[in-house]
Amino acid sequence: MNSKEFGFVRLDDCMADDISVVNAARVSFAKTQQEMDASAVGLINFLMRERHGTPFEHNAFRFHIKCPVFVAREWFRHRIGSFNEFSTRYSEVSDDFFIPRKDEVRSQIGKPGSYTFQIIDGEIATNTVDMIDEANNNAYASYKKLLEMGVAKELARTVLPVSMYTQFYWTVNARSLMNFLSLRLAESAQLDIRNYAKSVELIFADKMPTTYKIWIENGKICP
Amino acid sequence: MNSKEFGFVRLDDCMADDISVVNAARVSFAKTQQEMDASAVGLINFLMRERHGTPFEHNAFRFHIKCPVFVAREWFRHRIGSFNEFSTRYSEVSDDFFIPRKDEVRSQIGKPGSYTFQIIDGEIATNTVDMIDEANNNAYASYKKLLEMGVAKELARTVLPVSMYTQFYWTVNARSLMNFLSLRLAESAQLDIRNYAKSVELIFADKMPTTYKIWIENGKICP
Amino acid sequence: MNSKEFGFVRLDDCMADDISVVNAARVSFAKTQQEMDASAVGLINFLMRERHGTPFEHNAFRFHIKCPVFVAREWFRHRIGSFNEFSTRYSEVSDDFFIPRKDEVRSQIGKPGSYTFQIIDGEIATNTVDMIDEANNNAYASYKKLLEMGVAKELARTVLPVSMYTQFYWTVNARSLMNFLSLRLAESAQLDIRNYAKSVELIFADKMPTTYKIWIENGKICP
Amino acid sequence: MNSKEFGFVRLDDCMADDISVVNAARVSFAKTQQEMDASAVGLINFLMRERHGTPFEHNAFRFHIKCPVFVAREWFRHRIGSFNEFSTRYSEVSDDFFIPRKDEVRSQIGKPGSYTFQIIDGEIATNTVDMIDEANNNAYASYKKLLEMGVAKELARTVLPVSMYTQFYWTVNARSLMNFLSLRLAESAQLDIRNYAKSVELIFADKMPTTYKIWIENGKICP
Numbered sequence: 001m002n003s004k005e006f007g008f009v010r011l012d013d014c015m016a017d018d019i020s021v022v023n024a025a026r027v028s029f030a031k032t033q034q035e036m037d038a039s040a041v042g043l044i045n046f047l048m049r050e051r052h053g054t055p056f057e058h059n060a061f062r063f064h065i066k067c068p069v070f071v072a073r074e075w076f077r078h079r080i081g082s083f084n085e086f087s088t089r090y091s092e093v094s095d096d097f098f099i100p101r102k103d104e105v106r107s108q109i110g111k112p113g114s115y116t117f118q119i120i121d122g123e124i125a126t127n128t129v130d131m132i133d134e135a136n137n138n139a140y141a142s143y144k145k146l147l148e149m150g151v152a153k154e155l156a157r158t159v160l161p162v163s164m165y166t167q168f169y170w171t172v173n174a175r176s177l178m179n180f181l182s183l184r185l186a187e188s189a190q191l192d193i194r195n196y197a198k199s200v201e202l203i204f205a206d207k208m209p210t211t212y213k214i215w216i217e218n219g220k221i222c223p
Numbered sequence: 224m225n226s227k228e229f230g231f232v233r234l235d236d237c238m239a240d241d242i243s244v245v246n247a248a249r250v251s252f253a254k255t256q257q258e259m260d261a262s263a264v265g266l267i268n269f270l271m272r273e274r275h276g277t278p279f280e281h282n283a284f285r286f287h288i289k290c291p292v293f294v295a296r297e298w299f300r301h302r303i304g305s306f307n308e309f310s311t312r313y314s315e316v317s318d319d320f321f322i323p324r325k326d327e328v329r330s331q332i333g334k335p336g337s338y339t340f341q342i343i344d345g346e347i348a349t350n351t352v353d354m355i356d357e358a359n360n361n362a363y364a365s366y367k368k369l370l371e372m373g374v375a376k377e378l379a380r381t382v383l384p385v386s387m388y389t390q391f392y393w394t395v396n397a398r399s400l401m402n403f404l405s406l407r408l409a410e411s412a413q414l415d416i417r418n419y420a421k422s423v424e425l426i427f428a429d430k431m432p433t434t435y436k437i438w439i440e441n442g443k444i445c446p
Numbered sequence: 447m448n449s450k451e452f453g454f455v456r457l458d459d460c461m462a463d464d465i466s467v468v469n470a471a472r473v474s475f476a477k478t479q480q481e482m483d484a485s486a487v488g489l490i491n492f493l494m495r496e497r498h499g500t501p502f503e504h505n506a507f508r509f510h511i512k513c514p515v516f517v518a519r520e521w522f523r524h525r526i527g528s529f530n531e532f533s534t535r536y537s538e539v540s541d542d543f544f545i546p547r548k549d550e551v552r553s554q555i556g557k558p559g560s561y562t563f564q565i566i567d568g569e570i571a572t573n574t575v576d577m578i579d580e581a582n583n584n585a586y587a588s589y590k591k592l593l594e595m596g597v598a599k600e601l602a603r604t605v606l607p608v609s610m611y612t613q614f615y616w617t618v619n620a621r622s623l624m625n626f627l628s629l630r631l632a633e634s635a636q637l638d639i640r641n642y643a644k645s646v647e648l649i650f651a652d653k654m655p656t657t658y659k660i661w662i663e664n665g666k667i668c669p
Numbered sequence: 670m671n672s673k674e675f676g677f678v679r680l681d682d683c684m685a686d687d688i689s690v691v692n693a694a695r696v697s698f699a700k701t702q703q704e705m706d707a708s709a710v711g712l713i714n715f716l717m718r719e720r721h722g723t724p725f726e727h728n729a730f731r732f733h734i735k736c737p738v739f740v741a742r743e744w745f746r747h748r749i750g751s752f753n754e755f756s757t758r759y760s761e762v763s764d765d766f767f768i769p770r771k772d773e774v775r776s777q778i779g780k781p782g783s784y785t786f787q788i789i790d791g792e793i794a795t796n797t798v799d800m801i802d803e804a805n806n807n808a809y810a811s812y813k814k815l816l817e818m819g820v821a822k823e824l825a826r827t828v829l830p831v832s833m834y835t836q837f838y839w840t841v842n843a844r845s846l847m848n849f850l851s852l853r854l855a856e857s858a859q860l861d862i863r864n865y866a867k868s869v870e871l872i873f874a875d876k877m878p879t880t881y882k883i884w885i886e887n888g889k890i891c892p
Binding site: 012030 | 235236237238243246247248250251252268277278281282285287305306307308309310311313314390391392394396
């Protein structure tokens with residue numbers, strides 16, 4: 001059986017627009033403006049190209065995210081930002097695990113750091129999905145059994161696989177967000193975090209469209 | 224003559240309320256709520272007392288500040304936050320310097336780190352204000368003369384005193400803000416940055432009143 | 447069967463002594479000294495008590511650590527420091543999982559954040575250890591099976607439990623280290639990370655004995 | 670008259686070599702090695718090119734630096750690192766100010782952010798040096814007079830120019846150091862901080878020669 005509830009990326013709140021980039025940069029000249037115009041676009045282009053990163057920091061995105069632990073483990077490596085996460089010491093984990101779709105089952109080819117992936121078809125893919133589902137179910141049954149026996153949550157949870165879903169709040173500014181996206185949208189990034197990164201990217205593009213467009217045009221750099 | 228224009232602390236924008244602290248903490252239990260209530264107040268109290276700092280990070284204050292360079296130098300030591308400042312390489316500095324009020328003229332007594340200050344009255348205070356004003360004016364006259372001679376701004380500005388006003392954007396979350404306030408409101412802090420810190424404190428109290436109140440009750444700690 | 451290889455905390459290299467704290471602080475007075483003396487001890491005491499944290503940052507400890515993923519997950523929340531970790535995308539995981547000792551099996555009592563724990567004796571403890579061992583073995587068998595079927599490591603590893611051992615390098619300065627220890631030695635901290643924190647504490651005490659002693663005397667604060 | 674004592678960049682201590690980069694990266698494969706070899710060089714090249722920055726963080730350089738305040742102001746903008754600085758609140762400032770050499774006197778041409786500079790010859794250069802020297806001397810005389818009148822150091826120092834020398838300790842890892850050098854060695858950087866950056870660069874090259882060489886070959890990027 002498939003995951004009961006899938007992950008999500010939800011924007012909880014933000015303080016983010018393109019004009020804040022412009023005004024942060026223009027404080028160098030003691031100037032400020034209310035609206036984007038052609039010179040403001042030119043300035044963002046200059047800042048991105050020349051990697052003047054600080055003006056992209058005067059904003060904040062607060063995300064509420066649900067994803068598997070193996071994805072969260074990569075996410076939390078990004079230190080410029082704030083995290084609070086679901087606690088498996090405090091709360092009982094629900095029966096909710098990542099299972100790949102049949103068409104996502106893949107083998108890897110090549111060397112670490114430059115893997116290419118090949119989709120595995122047919123029976124092996126079906127068996128893979130079934131085996132992962134079964135392994136998750138078995139682990140969860142052990143977990144529940146341990147809880148029933150009176151074992152502390154922090155000890156019982158040790159049997160749960162990294163496919164279990166977690167959730168967290170993540171607050172981050174656009175500069176750190178672009179760094180995250182540069183790394184996690186890349187072809188070498190893990191497939192599943194790439195999918196989450198794409199959701200983050202859409203929200204970023206919606207809130208700071210000029211910055212986003214110029215970031216794309218500059219090859220998704222880390223300014 | 225006195226300073227032409229005084230400093231200021233202006234809140235440019237913010238994403239800040241008490242409930243965000245509560246929701247960031249409650250993600251540990253996969254819970255969320257819309258409004259502050261008694262249990263939410265109790266939770267903030269618990270977080271503050273136990274120094275669980277991360278839930279206080281999911282917010283942002285963007286300030287626009289004008290202050291003397293000797294104050295800004297202390298301010299920029301706070302690394303958890305974002306700064307963009309007026310550039311004396313790019314822009315001409317205006318004739319705008321910090322001068323103490325007559326009743327702020329003081330001597331220091333005791334050892335570094337535990338100074339006490341004594342207000343100096345009468346003629347010495349008047350002379351001090353006059354001397355500082357004159358020194359500022361002389362420095363500014365030299366600066367203008369150097370610019371007239373064609374000297375680059377970045378070289379001419381080297382003669383300007385640290386009393387010159389600068390301005391900057393500062394974006395910071397409540398946790399780092401409380402750290403700033405803990406240090407810069409203290410009696411051992413420099414008088415002038417304390418005055419700026421008091422303005423920052425009022426804005427913080429206005430936007431996150433429960434967090435502020437509990438922070439005060441807990442002795443202005445750094446959670 | 448029990449874990450094949452246990453975790454460790456190994457100091458790989460360091461640049462750390464007490465005198466560096468003193469010299470960093472004394473640069474305020476443009477002074478420097480080669481050896482600790484009574485005034486140097488007094489200064490460290492003053493810095494700790496008054497929470498002047500920055501002089502404790504001019505040093506570095508590089509640790510090589512092996513621990514279960516559920517411990518590493520807490521460790522990586524400490525953002526002031528540097529991490530590089532074993533990759534389960536690049537490398538095959540070995541058959542090496544955390545299993546509690548029989549006398550560590552426990553139940554929790556009370557509310558989250560203020561749990562107390564009670565050791566579980568007798569048959570339940572034995573059964574717990576056996577069940578955890580069996581769950582780990584089953585998960586590992588599934589993992590190996592998936593690899594044999596040609597499934598990519600990054601997908602096969604999703605069935606592995608958070609009890610699997612990982613290893614990483616951690617480079618950190620004494621200020622951040624004291625923060626880590628304050629939180630992870632606390633009675634409310636998770637038992638297993640507390641054990642690791644105790645190993646880190648011994649190394650810190652060995653390299654910076656005066657700082658360590660004063661930190662203990664001041665109640666293990668975060669300066 | 671010229672500056673009594675010039676600035677300096679002094680390496681106080683370090684924990685830095687190329688092999689630490691390799692071992693931090695190879696923990697991904699649970700491997701370690703003692704000496705650099707061809708594959709280690711290849712790995713550093715890969716890490717730099719692919720902007721895998723974290724392996725470059727497991728080292729530390731502790732510098733003792735003396736420079737003018739206008740240079741220190743730019744230096745302290747680099748937040749990933751530790752600073753302790755001379756205090757003009759605690760200590761009396763000595764008669765020690767930056768004065769340009771006659772052949773450094775320059776005018777700027779073009780727009781902010783892309784200035785070019787032209788050396789000013791002859792009498793104007795001589796006059797510039799003299800005027801800056803005189804302005805420094807006048808400011809210092811006012812400062813000393815204020816101290817003699819009993820005014821607190823923190824108030825008296827407000828008349829001192831940003832050309833005054835300060836000193837500080839700076840502890841930083843190679844990743845942050847490369848970021849600093851990328852920005853402060855650039856042609857668009859201020860002339861004086863470029864000179865300091867060149868001294869930092871020599872020390873970096875000496876301690877981590879392979880990393881340095883590959884960083885140069887990759888266009889002085891920020892990995």
